Structure formats: C-alpha cells, structure tokens
Amino acid sequence: MNNYHQFDIIVVGAGGAGLMAALYASRGASTAVLSKLYPTRSHTGAAQGGVGAALGNQGEDHPEWHTYDTVKGSDYLGDQDAIEFMCSEAVQTVYELEHMGLPFSRTPEGRIAQRPFGGHTNNNTGKPVPRACYSADRTGHMILQTLYQQCIKNNVTFFDEYHVIDLLLVDGAAAGIVALELATGELHVFHAKSVIFATGGHGRVWSVTSNAYAYSGDGVAITLRRGIPAEDMEFFQFHPTGIYNMGILITEGVRGEGGVLINNEGERFMERYAPTVKDLASRDVVSRAMFLEMQDGRGINGERYMYLDMRPEVVNKYAAEDGRKRQDGSPYIVTGEELLSKLPDIVDFARTYLGVDPVTQPMPVQPTAHYAMGGIPTDMYGQVVIDEKNTVYPGLYAAGEVACVSVHGANRLGTNSLLDILVFGKYSGLKAVEYSNEVAFQELPEDAEDFARQQLEDLQNRVGDENVVDIANEMKDVMNDYVGVFRTKEGMTRALETVRQLKERFKNIQLGDKGRIYNTDLLSVWELGNLLDLAEVTAVAALNRTESRGAHAREDYPKRDDEKWMNHSLAWIKDGEIELAYKPVVITKYQPQERVY
C-alpha cells in the first residue's frame, strides 16, 4: 500500500485538545498528529478572555463553586460527575500550563491574573468572582503556542496540512484514519490502535459566526458516517458580542473588565434581565436579552445590534453603581490605558473592522454563532460512548469542542472551553496510551481508503449548474434565522426543509478545480457536505426537544421541562435518515432549580 503509516495513536486536529492529547500520548506510545492546518493556525488561538480555574488569586474561590456554576450554566443538562472532575482538575492543569511556560498576565504579587466572566460567581453572595486566568485578551493564542512549543520540545510527530476524510473501524474497534495530503492530493492511510478526534466545532453552519473557516464539523460528520452517534446537537451557543455583521468575537472579558451592553435608549438593559450579575449573566441569557430588546425596537437606531461600551467613564459610572471594588478594597476605577493593556486585541479588532476606537466610542455588536455544546459522545476520560447505556467504543476518543462529555450541557460558561480542551485532551491521551499498550494492531482491509476515495471522486465527478457558495449561504441564512437564538416549530421545520432541498441541490454542483495539488476547492466542498449533514441533525434534534433549556430557546415551549427532558439526545444517520434516542443526565449533588442570575 502506498502512503501507509503506522502509529499506536493518531491524533486528528492540532488545536489545544489535540496538542494536549499528543503531549500525553507521546510519552507512552508512538504518536502522530494530523492537521488540515499548520498547528498554530488552529482555532484555539482565537480564544480570548481566559481559562477557568478556581485559583483564588484575586478573591475567595473554590472548585466546588466552579462546579456549581457550571452545572447551573449548563441549565442542569451537564453531567455532574464530569463537571466536578473538570473543575477540580482545573487548578492543577492551569499550574501545569504555567510551568510549561504559558505567559499569563500577573497580579502585583506575581501570581496568575484572573478576571470575572459570565456566570462565574461567589456561591455565597451570587456576585461575580474573578476565575478566568488570562493572558491579556489572547489566552487561547498563548495556550496554542505553549502547547505547540512543548510538542516541538518533546519531538512529537506532525503531519501538517493532512485533511482527515474517513475513520477506519475494524471488528468493533478503531483501526486508523484516511487523510488527504493537501500538497499532493494523495490519500494516506494511518494505521493505529487508537484514534483521538480533536477537530473542533461546526459554527460555519450559521451565517453570523465567530468561527474560523476550518470549523466545518469534520469530526462529527465523519463519525456519523461510520455509525457513531452525535450527542446534544440541538445545543449551539450564540455568544452575545460578535462584531456587527461580521461575527468576529469580542471577548466577554470586556464585560469582565466592566464594559456594559447598552440599548438605543442608552439603558444598561441587562439590569432588567439579570439583576444580580447583570452583564455577566450566562451567554444564553444575554443573547436572548439582546434579541428581545431588538425585537421591541430598542436595537441601536432600530437595527439588529446593540452597543458594547467599555469607555472608561462608562465603566467607572456603572462600577460605582454596582459598588465594585478592587482586591485591596479600593473602588474599581479604570483608565483607558489600563483597558488598552488588558484588551489590546479587542481594541485592534474594533479599529480595523469597525473603524471604532473602543476607548472613546461604543462598539456595535450582535449575537454570533460561537460554540458547539454537542458533538461526539464521550465519557470523562475522552472515550467515545455509542449508545444510551454509554457503551465504550474501543480505541476511539474525542476531546475538545468536537466532543460532548457533557460538561457544558445546554449552555457553556465562558472560559470552560479552554479548560475542557486541556483536561479532556490530557485524559484522552492518557487513556489512549493505556489502551494501545494492551492491544495489537488490527488487520486493515485491502480497500481501507476506498470510502474516502469514493467520497472525493463523487464530488469531483458531479456535473451541474448549482453554485457551492450559494448553497452554503442559503444554509447559513436559514439556520441563523430559524435555528438560532430563538426557535419555533414552524421556523425549524422551514429550516429543515430548506437544508434537505439544499442537500439535493448539492448533488448538482460542479467543482472549479479538478487538479490534485492544493485542491482547496475540493476540500471546501467536502466540508460543505459535512456542514449540511450537521445542519440537518441540528434541526431534527432541535425540533424534537419540546422545551426551552440553555441555548435551545423555543417560543412555542418557553419553559424548561425537567419531567420530560433531563436527558441528552443521541442522533444517528441510518440510510440517510436521522434517528434519535435519549440518555439520562448524570445528577450527583445538584437537583435542577430555577435558573436566575
């Protein structure tokens, strides 16, 4: 077989989860990392505000508080055993990253600096607690760089610009993957005992998104095609503050540093929706509030955006009203210089893309598709589980945004995604080593690469007059309009019908590039196929859940229904049809309660 490679462990994806998995995996077994991008291009690098851990460097905090906040933030859909595990691992994990060299911002005492973030609270007072460990507003960038540097130090093997197309399963266990080498257009077979998917999310399903082009849901789409279910796909987070029209993320850290959302009447409207934590409520709560304000005509100039205001005089006015204090007890008063040093990239983005200087002008923002709570179902060690009974699939692992543990439930708290990639990246790597050291390589079938080849040849051979970009845009628009922040049966049905029509039209596309070398046209089209599949699964799962919970807010079922819906959805694609089943949420300490901020 040409282009054949063998490693104990193959990690697919080189963002934070993939690199963390690779670091741990490579210590105990032969490991290679594949990525369709150069590792440092991964979307982890776009994360801004911080990684959550109850270090207590800037005020009292406890992992138990972090656990409760995450359970509450998840609207009680997160699995509490996994959440407790993640939040207790958080503290040591952040120290470990610091020891690896991560350049965190520092307190005057030289400790890791922390800032408040949405939904993270002092459990006694209900007030915001600084839990987000940050490096200015480029924490994800620093995590990605630090982990990549450590991989270089530890001689981890990389296959850069290798695009995964298929997962190989033999006799009920993982056996490798098939990938396309961008530079040559050739398929490669990677024979492995363990496969770890760390391919990120699928925010490119929606038109206004903070997500990279690369976020096309490859991992979930590939595993669905191989009979593995996808969990909780109806839950997709809209981050409240994306740059108007463009969707580029403006970190919640802006509000952590005292910024406020303002409507067309000049009102800090979050006071009405979340009286205790106000602008630092959970993301689902804030995004819904913005929609309701805009629906009632209080968007700026009646348009579909609000102002995010971090001008020092505005920050200081509301901080005084809130009685916010610094750690030393002095009143919280900021200067433009301080904000610029803590949020330099935000200032740069606003200047570049909006022509707005946020130190002297408010920024126009709107909710932007941001994060997949759903994904490949796993247990808390990254092992993929494939049914209602959580049966482990041998040799198959997933970590990071592509996975659904589920620690984020119906709504992820800010800073918990960076924590998720580190903790579950690490444990999936460790588990994969354990497993790989116990088993032998399976025999691969002769035709290992056939399914991948068929998929690509099929795309290359399509003949028709449908335009790929048109199809993509129609999908994104209909998903944004009807499977977005607010949902109804009518809207979602319309979206589902449209997506299904688009899948038919997708059969009549024609590739512009028929070549082999760097055929990015072919790969973009293959990615669109993934997005269409995931859009359909999302709409089907969302239609079936007749309640409102976290990011899944239905106008026709406005209440949470704990009697019926304390469960995770599982979706399979069988012969082109989507089948759904459900498994119960794991509850340990916290019974569902009404969720107020």
Next chain:
Amino acid sequence: MEVTLKIFRYNPETDKKAHYEKFKIEAQPTDRVLDLLEYIKGYHDGTLSFRRSCAHGVCGSDAMRINGVNRLACKVLVQDLGRGKITVEPILGLPVLKDLIVDMEPFFESYRGVLPFLINDEPPPKKERLQSPEQHARFEDTTKCILCACCTTSCPSYWSNDDYAGPATIVAAHRFVFDSRDRAGAERLRILNDTMGVYRCHTIYNCTDACPREIQVTRAIGEVKKAIATGKID
C-alpha cells in the same frame, strides 16, 4: 464600488510559468481582501488557491503581498487600499507551490532551530512560578507572534540569503531569552551569534512595518543583539 484585483497565478499542474490574472468585481469598502479572494474563488475561478482560516488576523494563514507590502488578507479592507486597484502576490523568499500558497517548511524549520520552548529543569513549585508584572512586560510583546511569516518574508536580508534565521525566529528567541522563568537564554544567544544569526539584520524595519500583530520586531532583534554583545540579559 468596482475593484480590480491583479492576482499572481501559478498552477504547477498546468502552467509552465507564473503569470498575473485580472478580475473585476463589485466590492464594499469594508470588505476584507480575503472576502474578495473568496468571492473570486466561489464565482469566477475555483482553482484560485490560498490559505485562510480565522479571517480576523489571529491564525496567520493568509499572509500575502498586497499592493507590494506583506499583510494578512483578512486584516486589510478595500477602503484601506484606495483607488480600487489591488495587486495580490505570494510572500517573497519561500518557494511558491500554487498561486498564493508558499512552502512554509523552511520558515518553521528555522523557528524550531532556536529552542522555541521554555527550558527550566528546576522542580516547579506546587503553584505557579512567580513573575512580576514588570518581568512579564519584559517579553510580552514578542509573545504575540502568530508565525505568519509577514516579517521574515519582508526582509531584504532574508531575500538575499535564505539561510538567515530571519526576524520571526529571532522574535521567538527573544520571547524566551527575556522570560524570567527560562534558563536557556545563553544557549539561544549562542545559536543566534552566528553568521546567519542576528547580524544579518541591517535594521531596515520592513519587519516591524509588516507585522500584523504590531510587534516591535526590529527593537526585539536589537535587544537580542545587545544581549549577545554584552553577554547580559536584562
């Protein structure tokens, strides 16, 4: 408004040599150059090839030469370029593989050569290693690097000799040399105290102008030069 893009084209499967191709399209002043390239790829010529991912200046995929200067295509708006004439070419000094895609391997090889990772074999404390805000500020600027290669491929010294380590590699060294937690500064300075090291820098400042992260690249190189000359890291 109507804009004309003149784009460097080279397809190794069909072209004997590189050429330029012009596209006239409608654009908004606030469109990114990347948006225009995507539009051309989607509606005019699917073979047009370039790298991109985050589309807002943090992943470093889409470094290109735009109207003669190195930029990220996602961080330049049509209105920044004036007159609606836009020339897009691959960054210089690295082999062109297809259209705007260059071979990044030599760039990353140079980066890996300077020990771009924290080295400190002392047992770490139970919590974080302490570092004052001042110590952090000493190297914070160079931590911003996204390895896009805009700086290195804007450097005339690099163009004339691609064995030169190049600005990005020296920036990576600087990030660790001046980190109070690191213990291998002397080793990195030894690597850069070489005929292909820092002395190839003739303070032309192209790198600083090119950096999309506004890193003071030339200053960082100067600080590394000074540390080598004085044998002191401060």
